[in-house]
Amino acid sequence: MKIPPVKGTRDFYPPDMAIHNFIVDGWKKVSLRNGFEEYDGPIFEYLKMYQIKSGDEIVEQLFSLTDRGGRDLALRPEITPTLARMVNQQINALPKPIKWFSVPRLLRAERPQKGRLREFFQWNIDIIGVNQSMADAEIIFTTVDYLRDAGLTPKDIKVRISSRKLLAAVLKSYGVPDEKLEPLYVVLDKKAKLPPETFEQMLSEQVPDKETLNKILEFMSIDSIPELGELIKAESDEFTAYTEIKTVLGSLEIMGVGDYCIYDPSIVRGLAYYTGIVFEVHDAVGDLRAICGGGRYDNLLRDFGGPAISATGMGMGDCVLEILLKERGLLESKIHRRGLDYFITFAEGYGGGTIYKIAAELRSRGFSAAFSYKPKSGLSKQLKEASAQMAKKCLIVGQEYVDKKQLVVKDMATGEQELINVDEFLSQLGARDQ
């Protein structure tokens, strides 16, 4: 009986796993050096948890299940609700600021397409308990620190930064009522994804007044900070939000990643919970989905039954990132597969115990070691097996071993061979840094 894998999931064969580990290890390394600590939660939570504050799109895409006790559960489509739950549970005991990262496996029941799968991994970084916009700058810096480390230059990617707070203040100053803001965000978020006429058509359905419409379109067309500054009145709500963006961009400039970052008012973000600085990273060519996105969310912890503590964070999926890194040729050269340190072979007429013993000894010293499981293979077949397993060196145990306890050490890259006493070999070897 042959059963296929479920559509939208991936099988990670060893070469795929090597790529996956390369990406995840990079995320972890950069998180740690930026001062974040790792956490994780369960693969499922109570269904209602996701209905509190996630975007409608996400709730529609939940994989839900009912357990034997009749509880409605859902596979996690994002980890932020879990983060909010966990932080709230220990809010008094946790040292502040909370700087946490995670690389969760996530599930969304959407139609699989390029860069979008039903099962994927997502790098998440969050800073909780810091109002200052420096925390937003840190989130963006850490994001760029990874992408730059992966080999992407300002020519390959751009961080597009905006502010929900600025957008809200500006819209309100144009007379848009509070209850109209959320539906307007949904439309404005589509600006970069739609032809201008379609976008204006959709917008005019939300904003029937022609003058207001034009004002909004004008605001959305300004992508330079000095120009924006001319539009903003001092001491207004807009001014506070405008100053935040300026400060964030200034800090990123000081931290050496200014050339990756631009102001872009069309960045609104789909999720309902953003309240301040928001950003997305896109490839410069613009033929892929967003590589990642994030921003400040002021109310999420409170909405999950905790105190009113502000937070800011970022999520980066592995699918679009992997496509981009492949396209730019930034994977092949960096992926190392197994690369066994030693493959131990026996010359014709000699085999068995000595080989097992040497392999066990090498392994306990931290070296990777293997040997053929076919006890009657000839030496040349064993050397072939060593090559297939990408062994760096072969040890050949033969007559010299019987006579004088000597091994042949063969370098598989150069073909060079050396005859050495086994005890001398082991004492020279020492233990490997692990």
Added chain:
Amino acid sequence: MKIPPVKGTRDFYPPDMAIHNFIVDGWKKVSLRNGFEEYDGPIFEYLKMYQIKSGDEIVEQLFSLTDRGGRDLALRPEITPTLARMVNQQINALPKPIKWFSVPRLLRAERPQKGRLREFFQWNIDIIGVNQSMADAEIIFTTVDYLRDAGLTPKDIKVRISSRKLLAAVLKSYGVPDEKLEPLYVVLDKKAKLPPETFEQMLSEQVPDKETLNKILEFMSIDSIPELGELIKAESDEFTAYTEIKTVLGSLEIMGVGDYCIYDPSIVRGLAYYTGIVFEVHDAVGDLRAICGGGRYDNLLRDFGGPAISATGMGMGDCVLEILLKERGLLESKIHRRGLDYFITFAEGYGGGTIYKIAAELRSRGFSAAFSYKPKSGLSKQLKEASAQMAKKCLIVGQEYVDKKQLVVKDMATGEQELINVDEFLSQLGARDQ
């Protein structure tokens, strides 16, 4: 609105995550040095896949769900069926032998109790395509290689080795018919878990004939290889299986882990798919569940629509292992949390840009670095924050920096301070090995 986590799942706060990572990193390191390559699969598969060949107990404990297309899926309760599916899909392209490992997240809808949760992680190693019992020895060696590396001695744990093939041959030689074998395995598997009278009572229900019953009880009481040898007739089916066990134990002796391993006929294993050597690792005190188990499975790939290729493997969950390592005091000393390399502080009256810049520079060189997000904190508060974040060193930027570009480098363990020019500091620092 406050929502609890789902029963039987775990939240990994940073200190828990550090333990989790310590365990998983150990599994990965030992797998690699024993020549295994990593793979992974999806968190769910088609429900019917688990109904083919998993143990009844596992199928009863599935978390199942139906997707929008009406497909019946199940969260994976073990990874072996996925392994069989993946290997079958690429059977001709994969170099043999296949030596793979994985550390999957698994889900079982069982009642949570000590050492048993609904969500857990399991180390899996498998060798596919090798009939020789050396592959069984390698699986057991790799298992012990990890447990020994984790600090467990032969006084802490024992590998109990037996053979389904031997058991089947012996039972058949006693006149037990083929179709009676599977239900008998289920009873025999309970020998070590039940009082002798209860066990004999259950056994007599399966084996009404008194003479056969006594023979089985006698066989099950022999736990020495020489004694077993006296019972086994040469050139019988039992003899082949007996020789296999002797060979495996002999190889493990040669590889230096003989003192961990014993023959124990009461090891039968619950899963239906085992066909040869089987084993379990138990703590010596015997108050915990099995730490791990495994064995040879000859028919699984064929049952999943592939060729008749033999395989042998092992699975070790994280829950019992963690309890044991904690009990033996083998965790505390080895767990390293964040331990920031540098915390950058500013002395009163000076702050801002320089600190961000130095932090960014240190991070890009691979050092972990952080600073306070409270721009008006005094120096002593910042140093407290540095301690809370377990910083090894603090850099203090103050008047000396303004005057002469000099930093104070403070060792947080010794309290020693050094005044150094920032460029000199950076050039001495170099880049960190990553």
